[in-house]
Amino acid sequence: MTGFEPGERVLLLDDRGRRYLITLQQGQSYHFHRGIVAHDLLIGQPEGVTVRTTSGAAVIALRPTFAEFVLKMKRGAQVVYPKDLAMILLHGDVYPGANVLEAGAGSGALTMALLRAVGPEGRVVTYELREDFAALARANVEAFLGKAENLEIKMGSVYEPVEETDIDRIVLDVPEPWRALEGAGAALRPGGVFVAYLPTVLQVHSLVEALHGDPSWTLVSSFEALVRPWHVEGRSVRPEHRMVAHTGFITTARKILAPKFLPGRADRPIMPEDPPIL
Numbered sequence: 396m397t398g399f400e401p402g403e404r405v406l407l408l409d410d411r412g413r414r415y416l417i418t419l420q421q422g423q424s425y426h427f428h429r430g431i432v433a434h435d436l437l438i439g440q441p442e443g444v445t446v447r448t449t450s451g452a453a454v455i456a457l458r459p460t461f462a463e464f465v466l467k468m469k470r471g472a473q474v475v476y477p478k479d480l481a482m483i484l485l486h487g488d489v490y491p492g493a494n495v496l497e498a499g500a501g502s503g504a505l506t507m508a509l510l511r512a513v514g515p516e517g518r519v520v521t522y523e524l525r526e527d528f529a530a531l532a533r534a535n536v537e538a539f540l541g542k543a544e545n546l547e548i549k550m551g552s553v554y555e556p557v558e559e560t561d562i563d564r565i566v567l568d569v570p571e572p573w574r575a576l577e578g579a580g581a582a583l584r585p586g587g588v589f590v591a592y593l594p595t596v597l598q599v600h601s602l603v604e605a606l607h608g609d610p611s612w613t614l615v616s617s618f619e620a621l622v623r624p625w626h627v628e629g630r631s632v633r634p635e636h637r638m639v640a641h642t643g644f645i646t647t648a649r650k651i652l653a654p655k656f657l658p659g660r661a662d663r664p665i666m667p668e669d670p671p672i673l
């Protein structure tokens with residue numbers, strides 16, 4: 396790996412464990428309560444280097460991980476937290492090469508996670524209502540991933556019918572995802588995975604009722620991810636006093652070919668000539 400370059404984002408870690416995200420620029424300095432760090436001290440240095448501020452405090456410089464970048468990047472809409480991003484990617488089974496439909500782009504945190512998971516062979520199309528959020532999402536994506544040729548941000552509502560077809564995965568962070576089931580949901584291929592991220596149980600309830608009421612969906616599952624960090628220092632080994640207690644609930648479902656039989660009565664076809672379910 397080469398040394399830090401001008402224009403690069405660098406995470407500074409002070410001697411109290413606080414993190415600061417800066418963009419390196421020749422001749423510039425970063426001022427904070429532990430002193431001043433000249434960017435030129437860092438440019439050309441390898442990742443992991445420790446430098447001193449003008450006040451003598453030690454500062455470690457690292458390239459930010461994706462989780463660190465998401466928590467420090469510029470936000471418009473509330474971002475999906477790293478603990479939930481991880482769960483969405485795994486339970487949504489977002490794989491390299493997948494064709495993903497997302498909404499809304501918001502600040503772009505989930506978009507970035509999806510782009511990293513699908514890789515260069517995959518594609519992410521994300522719908523967003525607000526021009527300012529679309530621009531911020533694009534800027535955040537490009538700041539971390541560079542030009543993403545396989546990302547398309549479309550202005551419009553995901554509740555309207557979509558142009559895309561044969562989608563592998565749908566990932567929604569919008570207030571009323573049940574309104575997307577008939578349009579975007581119909582564009583999901585059989586076997587595809589639908590994921591929605593919602594902040595309240597009332598929204599989860601509406602979504603799950605809608606999924607249960609439509610025979611094109613199965614394996615409907617809702618859960619939340621609680622991550623409890625631990626304090627480990629000497630003989631003081633215990634949970635931290637604080638944690639992120641609530642962010643959102645994740646609901647997943649699988650798309651199927653709507654059965655020709657009454658649900659739960661697979662032995663009794665609606666139409667006698669219908670073939671049996673295999």
Ligand SMILES: C[S@@+](CC[C@H](N)C(=O)[O-])C[C@H]1O[C@@H](n2cnc3c(N)ncnc32)[C@H](O)[C@@H]1O
Nearest residue numbers: 472474475499501502503504505524552553568
């Ligand atoms: C909570 S934010 C998404 C944050 C994003 N997942 C992130 O991690 O940065 C919700 C976004 O959905 C957008 N939105 C709301 N309703 C929508 C709809 N019907 N179609 C597309 N986008 C929508 C909002 O403008 C907002 O940007």
